[in-house]
Amino acid sequence: MGVKARLRRWRLHRFPLLSGGICDEMVVVLDLAMNYPIHTQTLANGMLVCVSDDRQVPITAVNIWYDVGSRDEPRGQTGWAHLFEHLMFQGSAQVASGEHLDALQGVGGSANATTWFDRTNYFETVPAAALDLALWLEADRLDSLADCLSEESVNTQRDVVKEERRQRYDNVPYGDAVEYLIGLAFPPDHPYGHSTIGSMADLDLATRSSAAEFFARHYRPDNAVLSICGDVSAAEGFAKAEKYFASIPSAAYPSRPQAEALPGLAGIPRSTVYGRVPAAAVSFVWRLPVADTPEYDAAAMAMTILGQGLTSRFYRNLVQTELSQGAQTGTLGLVGGNSLGFAQALCLPAISPEQLETAMAAEVEILLQQGPSEAEIERVKIQQLRQFLSALADLGTRADAISQNALLFGDPARINRRLAELDKITSADIRNACSTYLAPDARGVLVYLPEDDNA
Numbered sequence: 001m002g003v004k005a006r007l008r009r010w011r012l013h014r015f016p017l018l019s020g021g022i023c024d025e026m027v028v029v030l031d032l033a034m035n036y037p038i039h040t041q042t043l044a045n046g047m048l049v050c051v052s053d054d055r056q057v058p059i060t061a062v063n064i065w066y067d068v069g070s071r072d073e074p075r076g077q078t079g080w081a082h083l084f085e086h087l088m089f090q091g092s093a094q095v096a097s098g099e100h101l102d103a104l105q106g107v108g109g110s111a112n113a114t115t116w117f118d119r120t121n122y123f124e125t126v127p128a129a130a131l132d133l134a135l136w137l138e139a140d141r142l143d144s145l146a147d148c149l150s151e152e153s154v155n156t157q158r159d160v161v162k163e164e165r166r167q168r169y170d171n172v173p174y175g176d177a178v179e180y181l182i183g184l185a186f187p188p189d190h191p192y193g194h195s196t197i198g199s200m201a202d203l204d205l206a207t208r209s210s211a212a213e214f215f216a217r218h219y220r221p222d223n224a225v226l227s228i229c230g231d232v233s234a235a236e237g238f239a240k241a242e243k244y245f246a247s248i249p250s251a252a253y254p255s256r257p258q259a260e261a262l263p264g265l266a267g268i269p270r271s272t273v274y275g276r277v278p279a280a281a282v283s284f285v286w287r288l289p290v291a292d293t294p295e296y297d298a299a300a301m302a303m304t305i306l307g308q309g310l311t312s313r314f315y316r317n318l319v320q321t322e323l324s325q326g327a328q329t330g331t332l333g334l335v336g337g338n339s340l341g342f343a344q345a346l347c348l349p350a351i352s353p354e355q356l357e358t359a360m361a362a363e364v365e366i367l368l369q370q371g372p373s374e375a376e377i378e379r380v381k382i383q384q385l386r387q388f389l390s391a392l393a394d395l396g397t398r399a400d401a402i403s404q405n406a407l408l409f410g411d412p413a414r415i416n417r418r419l420a421e422l423d424k425i426t427s428a429d430i431r432n433a434c435s436t437y438l439a440p441d442a443r444g445v446l447v448y449l450p451e452d453d454n455a
Contacts (some may be wrong), residue, residue: 038051039237043245049237051229054398060127061227061396063121063228066119070116070192079199080211089101091148092144092148095137104126111134117196121403124137131240139244142219145215149212165198174277184446191259191336192336221250222250262287265287270444272449275448279348281447282357288338290334290339300331303343307329307330323351323359325346328343329342341438364438371434377425
């Protein structure tokens, strides 16, 4: 359900085998018309409700995106959005600490939450008969959690988040590289100038009263999108949303200032750091346009061609030529003025960071000058198609995509057009994106060296 396809073209590939035979592979490319049903309604308190019915299985996903992320943390409060994600499971007026997860798991459901630069999301997937339970739990903590916070819960979850920082950033090889790259890409006072995990010192400043103030400012029905996806009709979904959320009052707070795009980096800002890492690594960072615009999509495709998968240029020309033991690229799609592009490669013992950096820069320059091949573009688009359809086949991921497009792009039905948007990107678009955003002097460079090299 949700996808209509018809054959657009086919091509027969022939691959010689080591045994002397021939392997034929037919590549089929489809025209896709996404038609997931998406119905919307806004409650009187400002909460946007999206319902997408899918009756194939008796499962329902509940998903809430709050318009708060690490970009909303002022100086001295880094990491607080993530800390509050943890606090949201510490109990509310009618739910004791830990009972949110226990209640859902007790009926065969699952739940979790994540924090990002641009949002915090909470999500449950439950049997359809447990939809009321999931909505009631979400509504109870939105309505009353601030009044139920304690110093003990804040202290406990602060320690949990600090331990998470140790495990994910401080005590793993290259774990803090992303923070150094963010520091090269954005000034310290920029909304994206710090990671979502925050600093130990700022986490120590959180108190019960400051956490309650953070909640009151950002956790409001008029600052949220609720998506319900699965075995539920639009009328039923709206009625249940009204029942559980309509009585929660909204609050007037100043809107976030409109973010302005920063120009590309200039002069190749650099940083060299040392740590407990097994090999020297070279990383690049670029400022890209805001997420899911045609310009961003073209730049993201360029990054995929450069360094994602065994067919990428980095793998063929850096790894297979024994310049690097591993190389990859990626993007962070953000909506507050700029996104980011990354590239990282690890040195082999006989290769210096300078040699590897030169080779990486050369691959970027070749793509900039010559553009991608049609085969590369087709391969990227097929990968995107597979990843997109595989993700949306899951009700929870589909509900999350609906919330994402509603909150960040103002149109939940955009998921039905997303593949068509990506399919419009041309070789000229990718070349233009490379020349605009991946120009030779428009990157920052991080060299990460083993600490023994600093002895």
